[in-house]
Amino acid sequence: MKELLILSGKGGTGKTTLTAAFSSLVTSRLLADCDVDAADLHIILRPERTETHDFVSGVKAMVNKDRCTACNTCAELCRYDAVIMNEYAEVDDFSCEGCGVCAHFCPEKAIDLEPNHCGYWFVSSTRHGTLIHAELKPGEENSGKLVSLVKQKARERAEKEGAKLILVDGPPGIGCPVISSFSGADLVVIVTEPTESGLHDLQRVIELSKHFKVPAKVVVNKWDLNREICAQIENFCQDSRIELAGKIPFDKAVVDSLVAGKTLFEFKDCKAAQSVANIWQQIQKNL
Ligand code: SF4
Ligand code: SF4
Numbered sequence: 001m002k003e004l005l006i007l008s009g010k011g012g013t014g015k016t017t018l019t020a021a022f023s024s025l026v027t028s029r030l031l032a033d034c035d036v037d038a039a040d041l042h043i044i045l046r047p048e049r050t051e052t053h054d055f056v057s058g059v060k061a062m063v064n065k066d067r068c069t070a071c072n073t074c075a076e077l078c079r080y081d082a083v084i085m086n087e088y089a090e091v092d093d094f095s096c097e098g099c100g101v102c103a104h105f106c107p108e109k110a111i112d113l114e115p116n117h118c119g120y121w122f123v124s125s126t127r128h129g130t131l132i133h134a135e136l137k138p139g140e141e142n143s144g145k146l147v148s149l150v151k152q153k154a155r156e157r158a159e160k161e162g163a164k165l166i167l168v169d170g171p172p173g174i175g176c177p178v179i180s181s182f183s184g185a186d187l188v189v190i191v192t193e194p195t196e197s198g199l200h201d202l203q204r205v206i207e208l209s210k211h212f213k214v215p216a217k218v219v220v221n222k223w224d225l226n227r228e229i230c231a232q233i234e235n236f237c238q239d240s241r242i243e244l245a246g247k248i249p250f251d252k253a254v255v256d257s258l259v260a261g262k263t264l265f266e267f268k269d270c271k272a273a274q275s276v277a278n279i280w281q282q283i284q285k286n287l
Pocket of ligand 2: 095
């Protein structure tokens with residue numbers, strides 16, 4: 001079983017469009033949406049949820065108000081200013097880091113550390129295979145752990161189904177969730193656009209791929225919107241010995257296919273779809 005990770009330095013570069021398009025070109029595959037803060041693969045694939053599971057990570061302090069004597073000890077000790085004192089102590093869930101200091105020193109043993117429910121992960125069926133995806137509650141910061149969980153569940157499921165390829169729609173940026181998404185990947189496809197910031201983001205993601213020793217290929221989306229910067233990206237790839245898998249021209253059909261909830265290949269035979277088909281041929285050589 002192989003794992004193909006699709007990344008971009010920031011959101012909105014066409015990463016999800018490409019992942020969805022690839023999913024309609026392979027038969028033995030499973031999909032994992034690791035953009036747990038703002039998943040959008042479902043817009044194209046319209047999944048039907050078959051399983052919902054809780055995602056629990058770490059603990060949060062909870063005050064038993066019947067036991068609290070408002071002595072203020074916890075408020076004085078909490079270095080995250082998470083305790084609000086009124087008639088009794090209350091904990092602000094967004095600020096509490098679950099360090100446990102308050103529970104340890106509360107003279108009335110009025111504080112318990114409860115498991116922190118941070119979100120959900122799901123198994124869904126789509127017309128292009130099973131999708132493992134997730135949702136992090138607003139304000140939660142455990143996206144790296146949730147990405148690891150989504151990938152672990154995707155591997156388990158792929159093994160069960162006998163899928164030969166896991167297509168991973170990665171998180172944007174270069175933060176903790178992206179770092180988690182590299183684990184176990186056989187190849188990373190980095191999608192970029194011909195802008196100054198696109199080139200900069202690409203350089204940062206390539207550094208990560210080198211650090212984690214995952215082979216990388218680059219795709220330039222809407223390449224013809226700025227041929228000069230596209231040429232700079234191509235030069236950069238050549239100098240860095242990173243293969244350019246291909247370039248996708250600007251094509252209004254891409255947006256129209258998104259609005260229609262279809263992959264590029266389901267929508268119509270357009271310029272962008274032809275380029276993506278050629279790119280897939282390049283990528284397959286390394287899988
Ligand atoms: S330390 Fe315990 S008793 Fe004192 S305010 Fe906090 S919760 Fe209440
Ligand atoms: S668990 Fe730590 S962070 Fe949370 S309220 Fe208690 S002392 Fe503050």
